[in-house]
Every structure is written in C-alpha cells, then in structure tokens.
Amino acid sequence: MTEEKKVLKMEDVKAMAEEKKCTVQQALSFVEIFLDGPMCGRCFPCSMGSYEARIRLKKLVSGEASEEDLAVVKMIAATMAEASMCKKGKDTAKFILDNIDSEEFTGHITGVCAPNQCAAYAKYIIVPEACTMCGDCLAACKDHAIIGEKAKPWASGIHPFEIAQKRCTQCGECLKVCPDNAVRCLSVKDFAEKETVGV
Ligand code: SF4
Ligand code: SF4
Ligand code: SF4
Structure with a gap:
C-alpha cells in the first residue's frame, strides 16, 4: 500500500522558508516548498509564475542574476497576487513582495549577500x-x-x-x-x- 503524501499547510511552508537566514533564500525556499506541495496547478498565473520565479530566484542565490531577473520576479509576484485563483498563490506572491525591494534582496545583484549566507x-x-x-x-x-x-x-x-x-x-x-x-x-x-x- 502506498502512503499518501501529506500536503503542507501554507503556514508550514512559511515557517520552513523562514528558517533560512537570507531573504532571497527564504523566497526561493518558499517557492520550492510550495511547488512541491500545496501548489495544485489549476490556474496559470500561480503555476507558471511559481516555476519561473523559482528559476530567477535560483539565479539570484547563485550570483548569476541581473536587474532584469529581479524585475521579472517582481512582475511575476505582482501578477500572482492579483490573478491567482486562491489564497495559496496570493500568499506566495505576498511573501516575495514583502521583501523584494529591501536592500538585502536587491544587494544580490550587486555582489552582496548582507547576512553572508549565499x-x-x-x-x-x-x-x-x-x-x-x-x-x-x-x-x-x-x-x-x-x-x-x-x-x-x-x-x-x-x-x-x-x-x-x-x-x-x-x-x-x-x-x-x-x-x-x-x-x-x-x-x-x-x-x-x-x-x-x-x-
Ligand atoms: S493559486 Fe491556488 S488554484 Fe491556482 S495554481 Fe495556485 S494553488 Fe492552485
Ligand atoms: S593560521 Fe589560520 S587559523 Fe591560525 S591564525 Fe592564521 S588564519 Fe587563523
Ligand atoms: S575552509 Fe576556508 S579556504 Fe578552505 S574552502 Fe572553506 S572557506 Fe575556502
């Protein structure tokens, strides 16, 4: 008998992401856990947006991102916040939007991870x-x-x-x-x- 995978609640996704000490890593972790669990794929802005955000956030963590990547993540999150069909997509967008303009976040495109985590x-x-x-x-x-x-x-x-x-x-x-x-x-x-x- 196969064991059914337990789908995480969004508050658990948030708590797990917040274990990271860098805000960009937090955002990436949130999106990765969301994609692996609660994301159901029923609406396009959330499903496609999360996949694309993951790609861009990975670039930010690995020092390969440009201003364009940052702008695209912001645009994706804004679209998800507006057009996602349920609160789970909107919560994911909010988690990104709450930090994306901070110095710590944007510092990653100028060669600085302020908490020295990346x-x-x-x-x-x-x-x-x-x-x-x-x-x-x-x-x-x-x-x-x-x-x-x-x-x-x-x-x-x-x-x-x-x-x-x-x-x-x-x-x-x-x-x-x-x-x-x-x-x-x-x-x-x-x-x-x-x-x-x-x-
Ligand atoms: S916003 Fe909700 S319905 Fe749409 S893909 Fe995400 S989890 Fe599914
Ligand atoms: S040898 Fe290495 S560990 Fe020892 S004082 Fe120098 S830098 Fe520090
Ligand atoms: S121990 Fe120090 S010098 Fe060696 S790989 Fe790690 S950070 Fe670099």
Missing part, C-alpha cells in the same frame, strides 16, 4: 597582521585552499597564511576555527574593491 557572494581572506600561523585553518580546509606553514618555535619571521581563491569553495570552515579572528568573510564587491586599491 556562498556565491562570499570571499574569504586571511588578514596577515592577525594570523599567528597556528595552522588550524589548514587542518580544517577540505579543499586544500589554504597556503601556509605552521609556526615553528625555532624559526623566526612571520609568514602569514593565505587563501588560494581559485580553490576556495566558500564553505566557511576556516573562519569557524580561527582562534585569532584572522579569517574574514567579504562580499564579492568589497573583495573586488580591496583588490583594486591593493589594501
């Missing part, structure tokens, strides 16, 4: 002056992106650790383990500015 927008660096060459980050990095040699009591001179950006997968483990607060997480935008001025 890996595509994060760059990890080691501040040389703060690094004590303890080697904890080297041990924590599964992607072999840390370059450096642990300090030896008999060796003099400071050779701070570095992060090879091409190998870094933005997992954030080095930041968690550094005992000296030498690892920092920058937005892609701040990182580019820092590179340009050579700070």
Whole structure:
C-alpha cells in the first residue's frame, strides 16, 4: 500500500522558508516548498509564475542574476497576487513582495549577500597582521585552499597564511576555527574593491 503524501499547510511552508537566514533564500525556499506541495496547478498565473520565479530566484542565490531577473520576479509576484485563483498563490506572491525591494534582496545583484549566507557572494581572506600561523585553518580546509606553514618555535619571521581563491569553495570552515579572528568573510564587491586599491 502506498502512503499518501501529506500536503503542507501554507503556514508550514512559511515557517520552513523562514528558517533560512537570507531573504532571497527564504523566497526561493518558499517557492520550492510550495511547488512541491500545496501548489495544485489549476490556474496559470500561480503555476507558471511559481516555476519561473523559482528559476530567477535560483539565479539570484547563485550570483548569476541581473536587474532584469529581479524585475521579472517582481512582475511575476505582482501578477500572482492579483490573478491567482486562491489564497495559496496570493500568499506566495505576498511573501516575495514583502521583501523584494529591501536592500538585502536587491544587494544580490550587486555582489552582496548582507547576512553572508549565499556562498556565491562570499570571499574569504586571511588578514596577515592577525594570523599567528597556528595552522588550524589548514587542518580544517577540505579543499586544500589554504597556503601556509605552521609556526615553528625555532624559526623566526612571520609568514602569514593565505587563501588560494581559485580553490576556495566558500564553505566557511576556516573562519569557524580561527582562534585569532584572522579569517574574514567579504562580499564579492568589497573583495573586488580591496583588490583594486591593493589594501
Ligand atoms: S493559486 Fe491556488 S488554484 Fe491556482 S495554481 Fe495556485 S494553488 Fe492552485
Ligand atoms: S572557506 Fe572553506 S574552502 Fe575556502 S579556504 Fe576556508 S575552509 Fe578552505
Ligand atoms: S587559523 Fe587563523 S591564525 Fe591560525 S593560521 Fe589560520 S588564519 Fe592564521
């Protein structure tokens, strides 16, 4: 006997989406859970709108979106709010519309995820002056992106650790383990500015 899939209530969809710490990820999560559950497909603005919104929101989370994608998501949500046949579609639209004009949301098209939740927008660096060459980050990095040699009591001179950006997968483990607060997480935008001025 096959077990029937329990359809989530909209308040559950909202609560699950709100577990994410970034508003764009919240919107994407809401739409994904909605599409997988309560969305019934009986009306076009909601069904097609949700599918297209999911595509555009995924682009926003993965750092591939343009202003046009943001405008399209807004247009879809406005249409869903107006023309969806039932409250479920309207609630989904409202969840998107409540956040889409916020700085945190729009920041994603300028290379910034303010709460540092979207890996595509994060760059990890080691501040040389703060690094004590303890080697904890080297041990924590599964992607072999840390370059450096642990300090030896008999060796003099400071050779701070570095992060090879091409190998870094933005997992954030080095930041968690550094005992000296030498690892920092920058937005892609701040990182580019820092590179340009050579700070
Ligand atoms: S708005 Fe309601 S009726 Fe229309 S597809 Fe969405 S869930 Fe179904
Ligand atoms: S963020 Fe992850 S992959 Fe990048 S250097 Fe740190 S531990 Fe390695
Ligand atoms: S964990 Fe911090 S202090 Fe230790 S080597 Fe890495 S960056 Fe330097």
